[in-house]
Amino acid sequence: MTADVVPSEVEQLAGLLGPEPDEVIETMDHHADEQGFPTVGPEVGAWLSVLARTADADRIFEFGSGFGYSAYWFARGMAEDSHVVLTEIDEDELEQAREYFERAGIADRASFEHGDAIKIVERYDGPFDIVLVDNEKQRYREALQAVESKLRPGSLVLADNAITAGVIDRDDVIALLAGESVETATEASRGIAEYLDYVRDHDRLDTALLPAGEGVAVSVVRE
Template identity: 35%
Template sequence: MTPSKTKKETKPEWRHFNFVTNGPVDDYLYSMLPKRDEVLAEMEAYAGLHKVPIVGPAVARVLQQLALMTGARTVFELGSAIGYSTIWWAQAVGEKGRVIYTDGDSRNAERARGYFERAGVSDRITIHTGDALEFLSEQKQQFDIIFNDVDKEDYPRVLRLVSPRLRKGGLFITDNVLWSGRVAERSPREAATKAILEFNRLLYGSADFYTTILPIRDGLAVALKR
């Protein structure tokens, strides 16, 4: 086994998506992050061990910063898994804020519920188990932030649902939009890559949004609703 291989294997799953800033720069960025509290640290360890694809602390910090910068009080999250990103949102929206957790897997939701209680944020979070897109389509209110982290094939469909349910000045944020660099392939064949390419094209072309992609970890699209 080569030394570099040994080093890679000690990284948790969610860090394997770093392809823009890999190696020493990536290690440096992660070394700068403040220590997480006990519950978040435990979730990161669990996600690493069980290959749960969480955003990880570098991206989670951006999410929380964006919520704090915009004074967000309501967040709708599509694809929450064990609730790691949900907790970062819940901390940002404050005691009077509201975060909607959605996941199709009820075992994820049960695990998330336990973490929310231990993190002291369960009263700010509504847990919804089932199809996130369907639940979003039923929403009558407009949110401050909509965060998209579901199956990638569904990204174009998510985009079609978002605009009427996001307030003007609100943020539509989407993870994995660089898809480990596969968006730059000459002739992509994978369905997920094609869907992300279509999504990025539609998002940048939309008159409803002002969009940039932050090349952090696996690429984070931040779109401001005009």
């Protein structure tokens, strides 16, 4: 799935080097493979755990959580008194996420919010230590703008699919980001390019690209 982003050998090494998956993650991976459900995968998952631990994250908010895969990896790197907010428009997927967290005995460290994440975040006070943007690609910038006032200096914003995905053409994103006109670009490709352009020129964010999985744009809020 990600061989066009990083060589398969590097991806294999990353999987061997990262934190050992537990029984819940193995079950999640099996479910994703069986259903053809896109997740960040264990290579990016390991990064989520490491970043959560490095940032000493107490509060994390996700724009789009699916069945809880990325949130679970975050939780593995967080302290017992920390909290992650999962949001998902698909109620069945959100219930699956709750079941996985309950199976791991950490459901009390999470909120499971059904509905539009951009509206849900309005109900939460900041600051958030980490925010994951993984909702509709054409709404990435809208998601970040909705949470900007709830970030602190040092907060991290991670945006998945910054390089590719099924509906994203990497060459189109590059061309759009370079200011070229691409009439055939998909709405998703335009959304990713719009987001990357926004964080690149943002006066409060420093952004770099993590070339793992399908690409993660990592932004940190300046002092």
